[in-house]
Each structure stands twice: as structure tokens, then as C-alpha cells.
Amino acid sequence: MLIYIARRLVWTLVVIFVVVLITFVVFFKLPAGDPALRFAGRSPTTAELALIRHRLHLDKPFYTEFGYFVKNFFTGDSNGWPGLGYSYEGDIPVLQEIEQRAPRTLFLIAGAGIIWLIFGVAIGVTSAVKRRSIVDRVAMGFALFGISAPVFWLGLMSLFIFWKELHWTGGSGYVPLTQNPAAFFSHLILPWIVLALLFMAVYARLTRGNLLETLGEDYIRTARAKGLSERAVIFRHGLRASLTPIATIFPLDLAQLVGGAVITETVFNLQGLGWLAVNSVFTQDLPTVLGVVLLGAVCVALANLVADILYAFLDPRVRYA
Amino acid sequence: MSEAGSGATLLEVRDLSVRFRTRDGVVQAVSNLSYTLRRGETLGIVGESGSGKSVSNLATMGLLNRSYTDITGEILFEGTDVLKLRQEQMRRIRGKDIAMIFQDPFASLHPMYRVGKQLAEAVLAHEDVSRDAAWNRAVELLEAVGIPNARARARDYPHQFSGGMRQRVMIAMALVHNPDVLIADEPTTALDVTVQAQILELIDRVKREFDCGVILITHDLGVVAETASHVLVMYAGRPMEYGPAQEIFTGAQHPYTWGLLESMPTVEKRLEILVPIEGSPPSLLHPPSGCPFHPRCKYRFEPCDGERPPLFRLPDGHLDACYLPPERKRELWTKRIGAELGVT
Structure with a gap:
């Protein structure tokens, strides 16, 4: 290994x-x-x-x-x-430019990642367990919306509703955590949700599909034949097998956002790494472009390695030599 | 019915019918099936794919999805109709009093859990013991089914076992709570021929040591010949012939059973005299009228496609669903089938 x-x-x-x-x-x-x-x-x-x-x-x-x-x-x-x-x-x-931009992007990705992983998997499991029920249809309808709604539209609409009209959240821009934690969360909550929505929808559909497929496997019938409760059958046996592919794409999705969350960063004026990269391309600023590309490439390549190692760790049938 | 080898009645299936509601219509998977299993007995259920042999036993286990399955009749386990039990009551019987071994040991074990853990989990499903105690019980059972070096092997994953060893693990899992009824659904079909005999022997040994009743589901009469005390032959979801194994093998009454016997290879019989049954089993969406076997039967005559033949009880207690008169059957058996098989 x-x-x-x-x-x-x-x-x-x-x-x-x-x-x-x-x-x-x-x-x-x-x-x-x-x-x-x-x-x-x-x-x-x-x-x-x-x-x-x-x-x-x-x-x-x-x-x-x-x-x-x-x-x-x-x-x-x-x-x-x-x-x-x-x-x-x-x-x-x-280097200084990247050091200044990186926390904005990393906090954005981390928050969004937590939200989409938890809610995406939860929605997918509920949908699979209550297959063909109203709950399933509503959840999958929501997923279709999440996949098809453009981020810039969602971002602007959410800012309009929750910041301008309802005054529930902070507006666009970034406030460092150390400066004012409350404002930090208040400014990031909308970008987190908007960025998470797309991935949440993808993860919900993936989880649902994987779990339904797993629940049709022979070893699930064996688990039932043992007299396990339905909860143990679904969570211990079904989910264990169907989450492996999800656990392995998660690091990759996180990594590709390091330089790739441009639209969210722009709509919410967070001025993170993706925003920096796009601006530098427009101004022909070769050193900055190279810096961001290098960081992005390192993240994606390492995430790939992490995903492969995670896969071997989660599935005992996979062993690398 | 013969009283040979009879213990207490464990399982009594009465007039069981199973229908699946599908998009294309209603599939009549099992029709009017009845049989009895006693302690210490092996009941062989024989039939082709789609004959309803597995479905009837999944019904016994409560493993059919009731949201699109209609089940009528009774399945009495030690006097209680399991079809009337609630989910949770059925769960308590499943894996404890009635256990099942499946056809494909490669697919029937969870690929991501250690074998010992999967066995220990079966222990903990019905017994409130510590994890260590459950693990030790798992190791004990692996030893009991003949897995060498069981304590170390318990820490292995299913893909590290051969097919035969995996089927042993499945048998060990079924034995965790010393069940009264052990249902083996084609336990040897996916295995090498050399391993098949070992697994059948193991099931037979287990039946004696654990004093349970065994239902052995198979499409191969040869598998049943060695161990079964009774044989039920099914076709298109219906019982065709049912009786003590001895009588089925020395005086089968139903042309379908004859077909199965003729197509069964034995050491004495050369390949060219194996006779296949022409045609294929009927669709259960649109079963034929009368006897379901009549479109493929060499001996059909007028009544066969009219009324469905009832199960006739023969003087020796053996049941058979065929209109051919007994004298004609005896004549055919002695002349053709029996002679070919070397029994008269």
C-alpha cells in the first residue's frame, strides 16, 4: 500500500x-x-x-x-x-494574493460540502426507502430543480429574498471569521446553500439510485433472512455498500471547486480563487493564472489519490499493490 | 401418506397461492400448493426455473414484498399461520426458527463485512449477548461446518473464500439459532460438482445433529435422490406429484416426473439416451387451461386441456395430478421409463 x-x-x-x-x-x-x-x-x-x-x-x-x-x-x-x-x-x-483569496474559497467549499453531503445523502436515502411515494416524488422533483436552476439566478434570487426583502442574512461580500464570526456566517450562509444545492441534487439522485440497486442484491435478502430489523438492513447493509462510490467522488468534487466556484464567488462578491483566476485571465496576468492553476491542479491530483485510497479502505475487495 | 421417519409436524402449507401484480398483469406464481414437513425429514421440492419452488419458500420466510404480492392459503409453523403475523413477529421467527440458505453463495454474503461479523450479527439479531460472545459463537459454528482454522478465517472477507466455503458459511449462518426448519434453495447449483456432494452431506449431517426439518429446493432430481424422505414435484406453480421419495423414484406417476427422470444423467446412462423434455415452461401470465404440462406432454389425451386435474390420492398415499388411468401409467412405467432407468 x-x-x-x-x-x-x-x-x-x-x-x-x-x-x-x-x-x-x-x-x-x-x-x-x-x-x-x-x-x-x-x-x-x-x-x-x-x-x-x-x-x-x-x-x-x-x-x-x-x-x-x-x-x-x-x-x-x-x-x-x-x-x-x-x-x-x-x-x-x-503568493500573497493567493494566501488572501484562499480562505474565502476554502470556507465556501467546506461549508457547502458539509451541507450537500449531509442533505444529499439524507434525501437520497429517504427517497429510496419511500420509493414511489409522495416523499420520493417531491424529493426527486427538488433534485431536478437543483440540477437545472442556474447558480447565478439562484444566487441573485436568494440575495433579493433573504437579504434585501427579509433581512435574514448578510449581503454579498466576505467578512473574515476572526473579525466577526456572526457576520462571517451571515454572509456565507447563502453562498453555501446556493453552491450546495446543485451538488445536493446530484448526490441525492446518486444515493437513491445506488441504494435501490443495493437493496436488490442477494446479500440484502440474506440480511433480512437473518431476522435483522428493517432499519439494520437498510442502514448497516444497504447504505454501507451504496455510500462507497459517494465517498470516493466527494473529495474530487471538493477539489475541483478550489478554482471552479467562479459563479458563486462572483454573484456573492466573495473574490476567492476562482474569481482571481478568471480576472487574471482577462488581464493576461500570467503569474497569477499559473499560481491558481497550480494550486487547483495540486488539489485535484491529491483528491484523486485520496479518493483511491479511501476506496481501498472502504471496499475490502479493492487492494492496490 | 407414509409414516416413515416421521417426527412432529413443523411446517404445514395448506392451499397456498401466490400472485404477483405486475405492470403486464397478474402472475400466478404458485397455485393451490400443500405440503407438510416433519422434524428429521428432508422434503425435496423439484421443478424447473419459474415453477414456484423458491417463491413458496420465500412466502414461508415472509420475504415476499406484500405491497405487490397477494398470498392466500395458510402456512402453519408449529400451529401458527405465519402469513397472519405482523412484520415484527415474523422478524423474530426469521433466522431463528426458520432459516434459509440461498442459491448463490457469491452474492449472498455482504462483500464489505468480515465473515465472522456477519455471523455474529445473526447471533445478535435474536440473542442479547456481548459482541465477544457472539463472535465466539460465530467461530464455533464455522468450525462445526468444517471450515479449517476457523478463528483466523472469521476475520476474512467473503471474497477470500471459495464457493464451497462460502456456502458452508451460509449454512453456519442458518444454524446460529438452531432452527426448526432449514430451507435450502438450490444450495449446490452455483458450486463445482466435486463440492456439491460435500455440501449436500453437510446439510444432511446438520439435519441430524441439529434435529431440524430440511426443505431442499432443486431442479435436479439427482440431488434429492440421496437425502430426501419426501419429494414434491412442481410445474408452473402447481404441485404435480407428491409422495415419499422411495415411491417417486421407483414408481413415479406423473409424465412430468418421468420427463425429469429421463433427462437425469446417471453413471450407467449414456449421454445419447438422455431425453430432454421438449418445449419450455408456460408463461405464468397466461397459463394454459387444464393441466399446465399438457402442451409438452407426450401422453396427453382429451381431458388434459379441459378441467385442471385434481391431485389424485393413490393407494400408497402418494399424490398425483394426472388424468392417465393408473393401469396405463403402470404399463408405461414398466415398459419405458422404469426399464430405461433400470428400476421396475
Whole structure:
């Protein structure tokens, strides 16, 4: 198992390297403006531009620049490790930018993840157990709504109703937990629910489907034949087998949101990592884009590894060598 | 009925009918079935797939989903009609007084729990003992069904066992509470031929040691021949012939039973004289009129597709649902089937 994990970690590094390389190439093959111009600010002189090009290694072939990026990453820079360089916009260190944005996104994902996991599974189980009843139909109707309702619409509607009209929650924007815990929750509760809704719907349908399939298995009949209570049959035997796939996609869903919760972050003006990535793409801010992409790639690759290890842990039939 | 080997009556099924309401219509899975099981006896229930042999026993276990199943008749277990029991009362009997072994030991054990835990869980379902005591009982039972190194094997998962060993585990699980009735639903069908005999022997040994009654469901008359004291032959959800095993094997009355005997390979019989039963079993959505077997029967005559034949009681107590006159049957048996099988 340890050898397996080690081998997977090496592969993870390869994957991350390739992702960063591709991002780099895309930015150099599709230039929509000169980065040096952006870095220099208003009305620069030709000499200033040449200096900036030289300092940013823009005058060298792209593989040399990529080499500098990799070297800088491993050795660190004046802002510490890993060295991610400076943003072209406003000369802010990328590391500092990410450190500032990351908690917003991480709190958003963590809260939403807890909500969708608990409610998604609970709704799915209820639906499966009360199959074809009114409860099941209402729950699956709700799931269809959750899957089809666009996040930006849900976000704006929820802000309008719960903040503007009812004054139940805080509005858009982010308040750090350490600054004012009550305001922190009050501002995050709507983004949590809105982001969770889509995943909750997916998880509810997945749980329902898996559980119904499991409840048709022979070993469920054996469990009943033993004289176990219906509760033990469903929860101990049915749910145990049907939650394995859910436990393994959960880390992946969380990880892909690290850079991918853009719409929620924008609608609620949370200015997290996804928002940062999209803004940086628009401003051709290569170092910031690379920083976010790198973080996202690391998260997804590690989540993948966690999911595989979790799978082996949950299902004794799966053993990696 | 023969009194050979009779103990106290454990199970009495009276005029049992089971209907499934499906989208396509009502499926008449079991019709007017009656049989008796006594302590110390093995009742072999024989029939093709879809003959209702499993369904009737799932009804006994209370494992049919009553929301789309209609069950009529009575299933008396030690005098109580289990069909009238509430869910919770039935749960207390299930796995304790009536236990069941299923066909496919690969699919019948939970893949994610240790074998010992699954057995211990069966102990705890009906007995208020500590987890350790339940685990020890599990190990004891694994030993009793012949699993070597039982204490260590109890910590293994089902996929680490062979098919035969898994079926032993299933048998151990059924024996946890020393049941009165053990229902074995095709316990050897999914196993290697070499292992089949061992499992049948084990079931027979268990019947004696635990002093219970066994219902052995199978599509293979050969399986029944060794151990059964009585045989019930079913076709299309109906009883065709029912009587002491000895009489079924030496003087079967029903053409369907003959068909089963003729298609049964034995050591003496060469492959080319195995006679298949032509055709296939009828749809239970639209069962044929009269005797359900008449469309496939070589000996059918006028009354067969009219009234459904009742069960005729023969002088030796053996029951048979066929219109052929007894003299004709005797003649056919001696001339053809008996001669072929080497019994007269």
C-alpha cells in the first residue's frame, strides 16, 4: 500500500507538471497583448519596456522562461516558498494574493460540502426507502430543480429574498471569521446553500439510485433472512455498500471547486480563487493564472489519490499493490 | 401418506397461492400448493426455473414484498399461520426458527463485512449477548461446518473464500439459532460438482445433529435422490406429484416426473439416451387451461386441456395430478421409463 501511494505521488507530480506546462504554452501561443505593456503601467518608454521584458524573461524563448518559473518555484523568492513571482497587475506577489483569496474559497467549499453531503445523502436515502411515494416524488422533483436552476439566478434570487426583502442574512461580500464570526456566517450562509444545492441534487439522485440497486442484491435478502430489523438492513447493509462510490467522488468534487466556484464567488462578491483566476485571465496576468492553476491542479491530483485510497479502505475487495 | 421417519409436524402449507401484480398483469406464481414437513425429514421440492419452488419458500420466510404480492392459503409453523403475523413477529421467527440458505453463495454474503461479523450479527439479531460472545459463537459454528482454522478465517472477507466455503458459511449462518426448519434453495447449483456432494452431506449431517426439518429446493432430481424422505414435484406453480421419495423414484406417476427422470444423467446412462423434455415452461401470465404440462406432454389425451386435474390420492398415499388411468401409467412405467432407468 505504501509503495502504491509513493508511486501515485510521483505520478501526481508528473500530472501537475504537465498541467502547468500546458497553461504556460497556451499563454505564449495565444498572446492577446504584450504582458510587458501591462506590467509597465501608463505610457512607458521603450527603454522601460525593454528592461521589463528582460526582467520578466520575456525576451527569451518560452522554454527558458518556463525553466525560470520552475526554478523559482522550487528555490522560492523574496516572498518565501513556493516562489510564484509578482502579479503583472500592481506588482503584488502572487503568493500573497493567493494566501488572501484562499480562505474565502476554502470556507465556501467546506461549508457547502458539509451541507450537500449531509442533505444529499439524507434525501437520497429517504427517497429510496419511500420509493414511489409522495416523499420520493417531491424529493426527486427538488433534485431536478437543483440540477437545472442556474447558480447565478439562484444566487441573485436568494440575495433579493433573504437579504434585501427579509433581512435574514448578510449581503454579498466576505467578512473574515476572526473579525466577526456572526457576520462571517451571515454572509456565507447563502453562498453555501446556493453552491450546495446543485451538488445536493446530484448526490441525492446518486444515493437513491445506488441504494435501490443495493437493496436488490442477494446479500440484502440474506440480511433480512437473518431476522435483522428493517432499519439494520437498510442502514448497516444497504447504505454501507451504496455510500462507497459517494465517498470516493466527494473529495474530487471538493477539489475541483478550489478554482471552479467562479459563479458563486462572483454573484456573492466573495473574490476567492476562482474569481482571481478568471480576472487574471482577462488581464493576461500570467503569474497569477499559473499560481491558481497550480494550486487547483495540486488539489485535484491529491483528491484523486485520496479518493483511491479511501476506496481501498472502504471496499475490502479493492487492494492496490 | 407414509409414516416413515416421521417426527412432529413443523411446517404445514395448506392451499397456498401466490400472485404477483405486475405492470403486464397478474402472475400466478404458485397455485393451490400443500405440503407438510416433519422434524428429521428432508422434503425435496423439484421443478424447473419459474415453477414456484423458491417463491413458496420465500412466502414461508415472509420475504415476499406484500405491497405487490397477494398470498392466500395458510402456512402453519408449529400451529401458527405465519402469513397472519405482523412484520415484527415474523422478524423474530426469521433466522431463528426458520432459516434459509440461498442459491448463490457469491452474492449472498455482504462483500464489505468480515465473515465472522456477519455471523455474529445473526447471533445478535435474536440473542442479547456481548459482541465477544457472539463472535465466539460465530467461530464455533464455522468450525462445526468444517471450515479449517476457523478463528483466523472469521476475520476474512467473503471474497477470500471459495464457493464451497462460502456456502458452508451460509449454512453456519442458518444454524446460529438452531432452527426448526432449514430451507435450502438450490444450495449446490452455483458450486463445482466435486463440492456439491460435500455440501449436500453437510446439510444432511446438520439435519441430524441439529434435529431440524430440511426443505431442499432443486431442479435436479439427482440431488434429492440421496437425502430426501419426501419429494414434491412442481410445474408452473402447481404441485404435480407428491409422495415419499422411495415411491417417486421407483414408481413415479406423473409424465412430468418421468420427463425429469429421463433427462437425469446417471453413471450407467449414456449421454445419447438422455431425453430432454421438449418445449419450455408456460408463461405464468397466461397459463394454459387444464393441466399446465399438457402442451409438452407426450401422453396427453382429451381431458388434459379441459378441467385442471385434481391431485389424485393413490393407494400408497402418494399424490398425483394426472388424468392417465393408473393401469396405463403402470404399463408405461414398466415398459419405458422404469426399464430405461433400470428400476421396475
